[in-house]
Amino acid sequence: MDDRLTLIGFRYSVCTRILRMEFLELGLEAAYVEANPFAAEPDAELSRHTAFGRVPVLRxxxxxxxxxxxxxxxLDDLTAGQALRPEDAQATARMLQVIGIIDAYGYQPMVKEVFSHGF
Incomplete structure (x- = not known):
């Protein structure tokens, strides 16, 4: 398998930023491809990898x-021994719960209703 990592993202995307921080924390390197999910015409790079036209995409x-x-x-699994997630099952479950809450209930008001108006 080709071991090169490529992150396709949008510089203003909080999700892209999350992954860029994870790359730093895990000491991983990846090529970066900028793709605008809000462009008038669908971004060709995103269209190749996802039907949803959203970032981020990892290759x-x-x-x-x-x-x-x-x-x-x-990425956590690729770097065995450097995992960012807890080893304890309850701590991992709580972490996933918080991520789910932010994704389900925080993204809309924080990004769609606040940030995007300034952007």
Whole structure:
């Protein structure tokens, strides 16, 4: 398998920023491709990897993965011994609960209703 990592993201995306911080924390390097999910015409790079036209997208060789939580878990698994997630089952469950709450209830008001108006 080709071991090169490529992160396709949008510089203003909080999800892209989350993954860029994870790369730093885990000591991983990745090429970065800027893709605007809000462009008038669908971004060709995003269209190649996701039907939803959203960022971020991780490419690992020929493998492509979308959704921030899935990418975080994947990168964590690639760096065995450097995991950012807790080892305790209850702590991991609580972490996933908080991530789910932010994704389900925080994203809309924080990003769609506040940040995007300034952008």
């Amino acid at each position: 690992h060789g020929a493998f492509a993965l979308t959704e921030t939580a899935a990418i975080i878990w994947y």
